[in-house]
Structure formats: C-alpha cells, structure tokens
Amino acid sequence: MNDPRFKYDIGPILEPGAKITLTDGAKFQMLTSRDYLPSSFKFPPNKETPSRQCSHQILNLYDFLQYSPSLDAVLCIYCVLFSTSPTPIQLQSAPARDWKNVCAIAKKHAAIPAKKRTEHQLCVARAEGFIRVFQGNQVPALHQLQEEKRTQIANNRHVLLQIMKMLHRMGKQNVAIRGHTDERSNFTVFLNAQAEFDKILAAHLTKVANKKKHTGKRVQGSYVSHRIQEEFIQLIGDYLEERVLDRVRKAMFFAIMADECRDSSGEEKLALFFRYVWFDAISRKYSVHEDFTQFLHCHRMSGAALFHLLMGGEDGGYEN
Numbered sequence: 001m002n003d004p005r006f007k008y009d010i011g012p013i014l015e016p017g018a019k020i021t022l023t024d025g026a027k028f029q030m031l032t033s034r035d036y037l038p039s040s041f042k043f044p045p046n047k048e049t050p051s052r053q054c055s056h057q058i059l060n061l062y063d064f065l066q067y068s069p070s071l072d073a074v075l076c077i078y079c080v081l082f083s084t085s086p087t088p089i090q091l092q093s094a095p096a097r098d099w100k101n102v103c104a105i106a107k108k109h110a111a112i113p114a115k116k117r118t119e120h121q122l123c124v125a126r127a128e129g130f131i132r133v134f135q136g137n138q139v140p141a142l143h144q145l146q147e148e149k150r151t152q153i154a155n156n157r158h159v160l161l162q163i164m165k166m167l168h169r170m171g172k173q174n175v176a177i178r179g180h181t182d183e184r185s186n187f188t189v190f191l192n193a194q195a196e197f198d199k200i201l202a203a204h205l206t207k208v209a210n211k212k213k214h215t216g217k218r219v220q221g222s223y224v225s226h227r228i229q230e231e232f233i234q235l236i237g238d239y240l241e242e243r244v245l246d247r248v249r250k251a252m253f254f255a256i257m258a259d260e261c262r263d264s265s266g267e268e269k270l271a272l273f274f275r276y277v278w279f280d281a282i283s284r285k286y287s288v289h290e291d292f293t294q295f296l297h298c299h300r301m302s303g304a305a306l307f308h309l310l311m312g313g314e315d316g317g318y319e320n
Contacts, residue, residue: 010080011068014093027081028134030066031127037067044072052099062106064124065091073097076109078123082130085119092119159204163223166191167232177233182226191224237294244274244291251276256310257290260298268298270309 010030013022022030030036043054054074059065066077073095083092090096096105109120170177170187179185195202208222222228248254254276261269275290296309 009068009070010066010075010077011070011073011095013080014071014075014095022081024130024134028131030077030081031131043067046072046097046099049100054097054099054102058099058102058106061103062110064110064120065106068095071095071097074102074106076120076123078127079120082123082126083119089119155200155204158200160223162194162198162201163191164232164236166194167229168236171233171236177229178226182224185226187229188224241293244293247278247289247291248274248276251278253277258306258310260301268301270296270298270306272296272310 037056037059039056045051045053054067054072058074059067064076064078065074066080067074074091074097075095076091079089079092083089085092088094090105091109096102098105111118112121166187167177169175170190175186177185177187179188182188191201192205195205205224208224212222254274257273257275259271259273261271263269272293272295273290274293275288277286278289279286298309299305
C-alpha cells in the first residue's frame with residue numbers, strides 16, 4: 001500500500017501470482033476495524049465517469065464491503081478472506097467499481113435465497129466463527145472435534161470396563177450368564193439395573209436398543225451380545241490364568257493337581273490345579289495356595305496320555 005494512512009488493503013491479495021499470507025491478527029483487524037479510512041478521505045473519481053465515485057455512505061450501508069485504494073474498488077471482506085469456492089464470485093475475485101450500480105451489486109451479493117445458503121452466507125459464518133475463536137470465546141473446530149473424539153473414546157472404555165466388571169462379578173459368584181435370549185439373560189438384567197446409576201452406560205444401552213428396534217438386526221459395536229460375552233470371558237480367563245502361572249514360576253515349590261470328571265454331555269474332562277508356596281513380600285509370610293487354571297479334554301485316560309496332555313499335547317496343558 002502506497003498511502004500510509006491506510007492500515008490494510010485487501011486489493012493486493014487478488015493480484016495475479018500474489019502469494020500473500022495473512023496472519024490471524026491481520027485478518028482479525030481487517031474484519032473488525034472500520035476506521036481504516038479517515039473520515040476526511042476523499043475518494044478518487046472514476047476514470048470513465050468522473051462524476052461518480054465511492055463514498056463513506058456506501059461502505060456504512062453494507063458493512064461487508066471494504067474499499068481497496070490500490071484497486072479503487074470495493075470487495076466483500078468476508079468472501080475475500082474465507083471463500084473456498086472454485087467458481088469466481090462477484091465482490092470476491094471481481095472487484096466492483098461501477099459506482100452507479102454498486103448498491104444493487106452489493107444487495108444482490110448479500111441476498112438470502114429460500115433454500116440453499118450462498119457462498120457469501122457461508123463466508124459470513126466462517127468469519128463470525130473466526131472472530132469468536134480469536135477472541136477466545138469459542139474453541140476452534142479442530143479442538144472441538146478432538147475433544148468429542150476423546151470423550152467418545154473415554155465413554156467406550158467406561159462401557160467396556162463396566163461390562164467386564166459385570167462378567168467378572170457374575171463368574172466369581174457362580175451366577176449363570178446366558179439365558180434363552182440375550183434380552184432375557186441374567187447378564188442383561190443385571191447390566192440394566194446397574195445402568196440406572198450410570199448415565200454413560202444407560203446412554204449406550206438406550207442407543208443400542210433404539211438401533212436394534214429400527215433396523216431389526218444385531219447392532220455392531222454394542223458389546224452386549226453373547227458372542228462378545230464369550231470373548232470377554234475368554235480374555236478374563238486368559239488374564240487370570242497368566243497371573244497364576246506367573247506366581248507358579250516365581251514360587252519356591254509347586255505341584256500339579258489333576259482330577260478327572262465328566263461334564264453334562266458325558267465327555268471326559270481333566271480339572272487342572274496348581275498347588276504352590278507363595279511368599280508375601282508385604283506380610284513377609286509364606287502361604288500355600290491352590291489355584292484352578294483350566295479344564296482339559298481327555299481322549300484317553302492312560303498315564304502316558306495324561307502326561308502328554310499336561311505337557312502341552314493335543315488340546316492344552318503347559319510346556320513350561
């Protein structure tokens with residue numbers, strides 16, 4: 001800008017090949033400062049029609065118009081700074097210097113259609129959001145999305161933890177989990193009872209129920225179906241088993257205890273226990289523990305077959 005009286009000029013931004021990067025502070029000043037033109041400033045007459053020129057009245061009538069001294073034309077400050085449209089827009093890429101019809105041009109530019117929002121309206125909304133963020137009155141959109149994502153992750157983890165805890169309690173108390181249907185199972189009844197005191201869990205269960213009601217199909221990501229329960233039980237069992245084995249490996253003495261039995265279907269099972277001496281570092285005392293780890297399927301009951309099974313052959317056991 002040649003004249004030092006003008007603090008900001010948006011005209012150079014539109015020059016071909018211009019690579020001007022405005023800071024957020026500069027954008028904020030251009031959007032909020034209305035004193036960039038002195039009240040005593042005299043607008044130059046139009047070269048084609050010297051009797052016509054821009055005026056302060058025009059700029060005051062349409063607050064989105066900003067005068068560019070380098071172009072001797074007006075532009076929409078919102079569209080120049082925030083438009084993303086690939087199509088050229090009047091008052092954004094095409095400055096207006098037809099002072100006879102400039103009011104009609106500005107009025108048409110700001111017209112509000114009945115159905116779809118114009119690019120100008122979108123730019124005005126972006127500018128208002130930019131000002132609120134710059135002033136600290138609004139969290140940036142990216143931060144909002146990141147916060148929503150963090151909240152969703154935290155809620156999902158909370159729901160999963162409550163489901164795992166419920167399965168653990170029911171297993172510890174030897175309460176049957178499954179029912180004739182998922183909706184009539186003990187697990188569902190107890191989980192719904194807990195949801196009465198847990199807003200996050202209640203919101204999740206309500207969301208799942210509404211989706212299933214509208215679609216009539218099994219809802220993905222519900223974490224409450226019997227298939228997911230079986231996976232969770234397996235994960236809990238693996239974790240507890242590994243804890244027992246870790247203590248056995250650290251124990252001074254241990255023994256393997258096994259007992260054969262038949263399940264309700266008549267299949268041979270081998271219940272596997274570890275009996276070991278454990279030293280408690282806090283109480284500084286030794287104690288004897290007997291911990292169950294798993295059931296093994298027995299195809300043969302000979303001593304050699306059982307030894308082979310315990311050492312990790314066929315369906316299970318432990319190698320070390």
